[in-house]
Amino acid sequence: MDPLLKKAMRDLRGQTIWWGVGLAFLLGITVAFFPSVSDIYSDIFEELGDEWAGLVGDGDFSTLEGYLSAEFFSYAQIALAVFAILAGGAAIVGEETQGTMDLLLAQPVSRLRVVLVKLGALAASITIILAITALGFLIPVLFINEVNATGRIAVAFLLFLPFEVAVALTAALLAQLFGSRVVGGSILAGLLVASYMLDALSGADATLESLRPVYLTSYYQGQQALNGDVNWAYVGVSLAAIAVLGVANVVLFLRRDIAVNGILRLPKPRLRGSS
Amino acid sequence: MVTDTSAIDFDGLSKTYRGGKRALDALTLTVAPGEIFGFLGPNGAGKTTTIRLLLDLIRPTAGGVSIFGQPCNDGDPTVRKRVGYLPGDLSVYPGMVVSSVIDLFASLRKGGVREVWVHELCTRLELDTGAKVRELSHGNKQKVGVVLAVMAESDLIILDEPTSALDPLAQRAVLEILREVRGRGSTVFFSSHNLPEVERICDRVAMVRQGRLVSIQRIEEVVSRRLTTLTVTLGEAPATDAFVGLDGVRETGRGADGTEVHLEASGEVDALIKVLARYRVLALESAPPSLENAFLAFYGADALPSGDDDSLSGGNDHSQTPPKHPTGV
Numbered sequence: 001m002d003p004l005l006k007k008a009m010r011d012l013r014g015q016t017i018w019w020g021v022g023l024a025f026l027l028g029i030t031v032a033f034f035p036s037v038s039d040i041y042s043d044i045f046e047e048l049g050d051e052w053a054g055l056v057g058d059g060d061f062s063t064l065e066g067y068l069s070a071e072f073f074s075y076a077q078i079a080l081a082v083f084a085i086l087a088g089g090a091a092i093v094g095e096e097t098q099g100t101m102d103l104l105l106a107q108p109v110s111r112l113r114v115v116l117v118k119l120g121a122l123a124a125s126i127t128i129i130l131a132i133t134a135l136g137f138l139i140p141v142l143f144i145n146e147v148n149a150t151g152r153i154a155v156a157f158l159l160f161l162p163f164e165v166a167v168a169l170t171a172a173l174l175a176q177l178f179g180s181r182v183v184g185g186s187i188l189a190g191l192l193v194a195s196y197m198l199d200a201l202s203g204a205d206a207t208l209e210s211l212r213p214v215y216l217t218s219y220y221q222g223q224q225a226l227n228g229d230v231n232w233a234y235v236g237v238s239l240a241a242i243a244v245l246g247v248a249n250v251v252l253f254l255r256r257d258i259a260v261n262g263i264l265r266l267p268k269p270r271l272r273g274s275s
Numbered sequence: 276m277v278t279d280t281s282a283i284d285f286d287g288l289s290k291t292y293r294g295g296k297r298a299l300d301a302l303t304l305t306v307a308p309g310e311i312f313g314f315l316g317p318n319g320a321g322k323t324t325t326i327r328l329l330l331d332l333i334r335p336t337a338g339g340v341s342i343f344g345q346p347c348n349d350g351d352p353t354v355r356k357r358v359g360y361l362p363g364d365l366s367v368y369p370g371m372v373v374s375s376v377i378d379l380f381a382s383l384r385k386g387g388v389r390e391v392w393v394h395e396l397c398t399r400l401e402l403d404t405g406a407k408v409r410e411l412s413h414g415n416k417q418k419v420g421v422v423l424a425v426m427a428e429s430d431l432i433i434l435d436e437p438t439s440a441l442d443p444l445a446q447r448a449v450l451e452i453l454r455e456v457r458g459r460g461s462t463v464f465f466s467s468h469n470l471p472e473v474e475r476i477c478d479r480v481a482m483v484r485q486g487r488l489v490s491i492q493r494i495e496e497v498v499s500r501r502l503t504t505l506t507v508t509l510g511e512a513p514a515t516d517a518f519v520g521l522d523g524v525r526e527t528g529r530g531a532d533g534t535e536v537h538l539e540a541s542g543e544v545d546a547l548i549k550v551l552a553r554y555r556v557l558a559l560e561s562a563p564p565s566l567e568n569a570f571l572a573f574y575g576a577d578a579l580p581s582g583d584d585d586s587l588s589g590g591n592d593h594s595q596t597p598p599k600h601p602t603g604v
Binding site: 007111254258 | 350
């Protein structure tokens with residue numbers, strides 16, 4: 001294995017395992033409790049009606065897909081996006097901030113190799129987290145005898161990948177542009193949370209519904225996969241975004257100065273009385 | 276064996292950072308193969324910017340630089356096969372064991388590192404290779420950096436303030452190692468703000484200030500003209516003109532009773548010692564020359580760059596020419 005890739009994977013090893021185990025545990029517990037709580041939830045959602053139910057998912061709680069749509073896949077993309085933002089922001093700029101990038105790039109290695117390794121390790125890490133999380137689904141599902149439900153759920157899992165990789169690449173790009181993973185990550189986190197809220201409310205409002213293509217979270221189609229109505233155009237946009245963001249990250253890293261202030265700056269808030 | 280005509284060629288190299296800060300202004304100089312070249316200047320003079328440009332970590336806004344004839348800023352990493360580097364503000368992966376760090380960087384050089392030499396370096400620097408980097412003191416981290424810079428026995432070794440965090444014994448060991456690698460044909464480009472250290476090891480020295488090259492001198496010339504500060508306490512107050520007319524000596528002040536005399540001397544101090552020998556000398560203190568004093572010795576206060584002095588632009592032939600504004604002390 002390439003020594004740089006090995007090092008990059010090693011750097012992400014701890015985070016990858018703990019995020020994977022954490023999500024797997026959460027999902028495993030959720031699945032394990034499905035038989036006992038599904039009836040209760042179904043009653044509650046019948047009373048709430050479709051519009052309020054839309055806030056927490058469009059699930060049919062008599063099935064495992066519907067149950068997981070509301071209890072896991074409604075928020076898991078945001079939970080995993082936290083990792084994607086943290087790891088994406090740190091992938092390139094983290095090493096610059098730490099000061100180790102100078103020593104690395106002083107070796108006979110190209111910037112292209114460094115950035116490809118960093119972004120590749122990032123994508124691999126997200127894939128491994130999803131694989132570990134999938135184990136948290138598969139193990140309890142064998143015990144509750146719901147194996148026939150795994151097809152759509154597997155698609156929902158796979159659809160995490162383009163969305164989360166796109167989020168990670170966006171975080172990496174913003175961190176490069178601002179020269180700060182905190183600034184870049186904060187902007188992206190704010191956009192994602194706002195999107196999540198508006199996306200959730202859009203089921204109850206026609207205007208918000210019409211703006212769905214604007215919401216970043218719309219591009220995760222996992223919940224739709226559970227209902228069997230994936231909008232593949234959204235998935236295509238995510239895949240195209242990965243290509244564009246990947247190229248943008250590479251070009252920017254090849255051209256810019258290392259470990260100096262970013263290209264973009266947020267306007268500083270002006271305090272009254274300050275000149 | 277290095278056969279190139281120049282190890283480093285700076286050609287009008289300039290760098291202005293975003294926001295307008297001009298860090299380096301038209302640096303032109305040539306470093307010959309096989310020499311130890313000191314790059315001297317106070318903090319903020321542009322030394323680190325110059326080195327980061329050399330390594331293609333940042334890109335010039337004008338001019339260019341080449342290493343052994345190969346341009347440095349075209350994104351081609353092959354030139355760095357011939358370069359070893361120690362950053363000034365060294366950071367090494369804190370969670371890694373020292374030996375793993377060495378293995379990682381050696382693996383990036385694909386067989387260009389002799390294990391025996393690495394072992395020898397670690398032994399001479401008394402470096403614990405089994406420790407984690409985060410457990411090391413600042414000085415020991417610096418030793419790791421020295422090993423990483425020197426282990427490939429590169430044709431060019433670039434060091435940014437290499438001994439800044441080291442104790443005197445380790446400093447001596449590092450300077451010995453540098454002399455040794457130079458003896459094997461390596462060129463050493465060495466930035467520092469410590470004049471005595473540069474004097475001990477360098478063949479030539481360039482002085483930079485405010486991003487501009489002030490001069491290039493052979494080290495013998497720097498030593499012969501350096502300004503030493505002396506404080507002499509005598510048994511009785513000497514005559515007011517006792518030190519007047521001594522070549523290279525200037526009296527800068529006296530204590531209240533006139534027995535404590537403050538002097539500045541450049542070059543030989545033989546005449547001064549002979550005058551002092553006429554008195555009963557109770558104490559003699561000598562301070563090493565500061566970088567600021569070195570500038571003053573060469574150029575006088577008015578010659579320090581203020582922005583428009585054409586005489587401050589660099590050129591290799593400066594090493595052969597006398598300073599434009601000798602102090603005349």
